[in-house]
Amino acid sequence: MGKTYKAAMLVIGNEILSGRTQDKNINYLANKLGEQGISFVEVRIVPDIEEKIVEALKSLKEQVDYVFTSGGIGPTHDDITSECVAKACGVAFGTHPEAFEILEAHYGKEEFNAPRRKMAMTPQGAELIPNPVSAAPGFIIDNIYVMAGVPRIMQAMVDHVVPSLAGGALVKSENVPCFYPESKIAEGLGDIQKKFPDVDIGSYPYFKDGKTGVNVVLRSSNEESLTKAKEDVEDMISSI
Amino acid sequence: MGKTYKAAMLVIGNEILSGRTQDKNINYLANKLGEQGISFVEVRIVPDIEEKIVEALKSLKEQVDYVFTSGGIGPTHDDITSECVAKACGVAFGTHPEAFEILEAHYGKEEFNAPRRKMAMTPQGAELIPNPVSAAPGFIIDNIYVMAGVPRIMQAMVDHVVPSLAGGALVKSENVPCFYPESKIAEGLGDIQKKFPDVDIGSYPYFKDGKTGVNVVLRSSNEESLTKAKEDVEDMISSI
Numbered sequence: 446m447g448k449t450y451k452a453a454m455l456v457i458g459n460e461i462l463s464g465r466t467q468d469k470n471i472n473y474l475a476n477k478l479g480e481q482g483i484s485f486v487e488v489r490i491v492p493d494i495e496e497k498i499v500e501a502l503k504s505l506k507e508q509v510d511y512v513f514t515s516g517g518i519g520p521t522h523d524d525i526t527s528e529c530v531a532k533a534c535g536v537a538f539g540t541h542p543e544a545f546e547i548l549e550a551h552y553g554k555e556e557f558n559a560p561r562r563k564m565a566m567t568p569q570g571a572e573l574i575p576n577p578v579s580a581a582p583g584f585i586i587d588n589i590y591v592m593a594g595v596p597r598i599m600q601a602m603v604d605h606v607v608p609s610l611a612g613g614a615l616v617k618s619e620n621v622p623c624f625y626p627e628s629k630i631a632e633g634l635g636d637i638q639k640k641f642p643d644v645d646i647g648s649y650p651y652f653k654d655g656k657t658g659v660n661v662v663l664r665s666s667n668e669e670s671l672t673k674a675k676e677d678v679e680d681m682i683s684s685i
Numbered sequence: 686m687g688k689t690y691k692a693a694m695l696v697i698g699n700e701i702l703s704g705r706t707q708d709k710n711i712n713y714l715a716n717k718l719g720e721q722g723i724s725f726v727e728v729r730i731v732p733d734i735e736e737k738i739v740e741a742l743k744s745l746k747e748q749v750d751y752v753f754t755s756g757g758i759g760p761t762h763d764d765i766t767s768e769c770v771a772k773a774c775g776v777a778f779g780t781h782p783e784a785f786e787i788l789e790a791h792y793g794k795e796e797f798n799a800p801r802r803k804m805a806m807t808p809q810g811a812e813l814i815p816n817p818v819s820a821a822p823g824f825i826i827d828n829i830y831v832m833a834g835v836p837r838i839m840q841a842m843v844d845h846v847v848p849s850l851a852g853g854a855l856v857k858s859e860n861v862p863c864f865y866p867e868s869k870i871a872e873g874l875g876d877i878q879k880k881f882p883d884v885d886i887g888s889y890p891y892f893k894d895g896k897t898g899v900n901v902v903l904r905s906s907n908e909e910s911l912t913k914a915k916e917d918v919e920d921m922i923s924s925i
Contacts, residue, residue, distance in 0.1 A: 470802075487737070564868070628804070649706075
């Protein structure tokens with residue numbers, strides 16, 4: 446067994462907490478981390494409040510290998526993420542020369558006003574993450590990956606960063622659909638879970654168009670265990 | 686100014702963190718809390734791991750008036766939320782007589798097996814939340830509201846619980862669409878934000894079909910401030 450690499454995400458999002466916007470970034474990152482063999486262990490969503498952002502960053506960066514943030518790196522007064530990351534990492538906050546060049550070239554010298562120059566500021570020592578949509582870069586400092594909140598930009602940044610991260614063995618998954626209610630298969634599933642400790646067995650009931658059923662989802666990086674556990678689940682269900 | 690009532694949510698969701706499922710419950714709760722004048726200040730998503738659930742519950746229940754959980758109250762081995770809530774509240778965990786009766790009546794004495802009886806267990810002193818879809822109730826203990834993860838059931842439980850909670854003044858919102866890039870209006874917006882500290886002004890850029898724009902969203906429980914700030918934003922944009 447190799448090391449398990451863990452990731453967490455901090456969504457800086459008043460618009461998610463107010464209900465105005467349905468988040469799409471969590472699911473996108475979850476799938477990309479899965480493809481890289483990185484275990485996604487926690488998400489927090491907090492408002493644009495410095496104390497909350499800094500506290501969450503400090504807590505998460507100690508617990509996992511990679512912390513991803515989304516949101517709050519634009520030019521307006523409510524974009525405070527970059528400065529909060531500097532505070533959480535205990536480093537100075539200032540203009541990043543390369544980001545300044547990129548943005549000045551993008552907007553042109555005359556149009557490169559104060560709010561745009563704000564987007565060239567990062568914690569000292571940050572490495573940039575390119576933004577192919579609107580130029581203003583994200584950045585990496587320590588184990589924190591700071592990305593935009595706009596889904597198209599966030600996704601491009603994830604695509605740029607995640608494939609090059611160190612990850613563990615790929616987790617494969619199998620789905621066994623079942624048309625009994627969950628409580629009919631619960632004991633059998635519990636026994637199979639005990640028999641295969643390296644397979645993560647979850648059961649997800651649904652109630653749709655008057656029908657009841659369960660999707661039994663098995664996940665493991667051990668393909669042999671996964672196959673055997675899946676066969677056991679299928680046998681158990683067909684024996685009911 | 687009255688008291689500000691705050692809420693947080695803990696999503697117990699391996700299926701969200703694995704990327705298999707796109708969460709819908711956060712947005713539903715966010716909107717219902719907004720209608721009740723309750724400020725939604727944090728969401729955490731954690732896996733089905735006792736230590737993570739208990740730690741998050743202990744932290745959140747101290748910080749807010751209402752903690753909502755979703756997921757992990759079914760009959761299978763991976764459903765550990767109820768027991769974790771008992772641990773976080775420091776109370777015993779056992780069969781809730783009323784929940785036992787409801788479930789026994791629902792399934793019938795003969796079919797009321799061990800996994801189904803597990804769903805009748807709550808922290809001692811819990812008050813039940815009815816489940817109109819599949820009978821197994823949620824519950825309330827201290828300031829924690831424990832709900833199912835299946836969206837249809839979760840939504841019914843939210844609809845049952847939230848309208849009777851104490852809330853503050855309703856937050857109204859206004860949206861001012863703008864077809865300039867965010868960095869053109871950033872300085873003006875910052876000035877208006879300073880002028881109206883009781884209005885929460887957010888700006889949300891979008892990049893769609895080759896077009897760039899910003900939605901400026903103003904939120905406040907003070908209707909007079911909201912109207913004036915909106916007029917200022919409109920004037921500022923039309924003067925560019």
